[in-house]
Amino acid sequence: MTDRLSKLRTRMAEIGTDLVALGPTSHMDWLTGVNPHGDERPVMLLVSQDYAGFLMPALNADAARKSTDLPFHTWADDLGPDAALAELLGKCNVSGAGRSVAVDEAMRADFALLLLDAMDAPKRSFAADSVGLLRQLKDDAEYEALRASARLNDEAAMAGFAALAEGVTERDVQAAIHAHYKANGAQAEFTIVGFGGNGAFPHHHTGDTKLEKNMAVLIDTGCRLNGAPSDMTRCGWFGDTPSDEFLKVAGIVEDAVQAALEVSRPGVVASEIDRAARSTIEKAGYGERFLHRTGHGLGVDIHEPPYISASATTQMRVGNVYSIEPGIYLEDKFGVRLEDIVILREDGPEILSGLPRTLVMKP
Known part of the structure; x- marks a missing residue:
């Protein structure tokens, strides 16, 4: 202090x-x-x-x-x-x-x-x-606490995907995630589970929709571990081989994440990070379906500066911690959002999660 x-x-x-x-x-x-x-x-x-x-x-x-x-x-x-x-x-x-x-x-x-x-x-x-x-300039202790929370969050998200089965509800999957938090000394901060078309609502309220074969699944979840928050989104598919459209969209969103990571450097204006992700999605023809900013800071609060948006004028600094989370949302079909929290180092961003962004396939 x-x-x-x-x-x-x-x-x-x-x-x-x-x-x-x-x-x-x-x-x-x-x-x-x-x-x-x-x-x-x-x-x-x-x-x-x-x-x-x-x-x-x-x-x-x-x-x-x-x-x-x-x-x-x-x-x-x-x-x-x-x-x-x-x-x-x-x-x-x-x-x-x-x-x-x-x-x-x-x-x-x-x-x-x-x-x-x-x-x-x-x-x-x-x-x-x-x-x-x-x-906005996180020290070593803050970094270690946020990283530990992120790694526990990885496990909890995968516990959610492991709970997928025909007939389970979004709330059932949410409960499995929260149980993992509790068993490991953390508190749930929020959890969005979206089956099928519900994933097309970026802030979907997890509900009683039941999982059916050949549905996309979006899980966006975060906890607090020893006071430090986490936030991460992964997507998957339950059933047979995913549709070509789902795979195409997921690939575009991953490309957008990679583009934002590539331009994340000290001295860059936050809007340039947003532009890198957004232009990737626009060039693929889905610009109107990217409905929100590319990211937000994370520290004491789960949403805090710096904000990574088209209008942001913040110059990025070493020690900034923020999300990169582009998404594409197709009404009545599915949504794909891939989110990682990064800390900005001298040579670029370090991702706090250890969980790959690859789609989770559950037959």
């Missing part, structure tokens, strides 16, 4: 930010390990070059104290937070007009307005360029 706080202050000095204000969000969790109870009672962490401390409801102070040694400025329900916030701002030494404050973009609006109203006409921005930027 001390190292991250030091890096944050260095970054604040680089961009001319006097104060960073974080709510009870994943920003706060990443920086301090504190994940306090969140309700309507204002709670925030303020960081300046001179001080770092919490505005903390007295009701929650004892529980939060177990996670940090940073000072608390507590307030009780009968008095309200104003005096405690004024004390905390005084400690941060950010009095005077026009000071620059970066506000957590995920903080409740009433918390943010409480802070801004207590300051003298501050210059406002979001924390995406300070805490958000630092979160």
